[in-house]
Amino acid sequence: MNFQSSPLIRQADKEDAAALARLIDIAGEGIPNWLWSRACENDQTPLEIGTERAQRPSGGFSFSNALVSERQSDITGMVLSYAIETAPEDDPDALPAPIAPFVELEKHSVGTWYINALAVFPGNRGQGLGSSLLAAAERLARENGTSAMSIQVYAQNTGAVRLYQRLGYKLHEKAPVRSHPCQPYYTGDVLLLIKDLT
DSSP states (O other): OOOSSSEEEEOOOGGGHHHHHHHHHHHHHHHHHHHHHHHHTTTHHHHHHHHHHSSSSSSSSSSGGEEEETTEEEEEEEEEEEEOOOOEEEEEEEEGGTHHHHHHHHTTTSEEEEEEEEEEESSSSSSEEEEEEEEHHHHHHHHHOOHHHHHHEEOOOHHHHHHHHHHHHHEEEEOOOOOOSSSSSSSEEEEEEEEEEE
């Protein structure tokens, strides 16, 4: 699937997995790298674990759920999105602290097209790529008959919050941050923002 816009936005493929792993670690502000480090064996690096996970044909963090932006054949950013049809069954209290509030809020996202991650490589920011990628994900949501978009963000990430609000996302729910050394924010809330597409 190609989205005719400038820059080029296209469906990711398996060969994009290494770039997707780097981008989702940017989006997750280091939390993905910490999670992947727990799965490393022998001489594996966290990025190699992330790349393997992005290469899977299914699952939340799969190339099949990602759109990438390109400029002169170089990947500049990505959005990872998909429909949330059922609430996760995980008990947030049994999960690693950094991801617990996100899973808790995902239960309030059922029936939406969920933006799992949005990231742009340094050097490509401030050029509207984030807005273009979100617009492409919104087209996917409409094509799949979804009536709302959802995204989660740290309240302290004020730049991202402003972007999402400018694009029509509104606060729906929030959950307190569960402090952990790997995460960038130790206090405050994770926000669930929802955009009505009807």
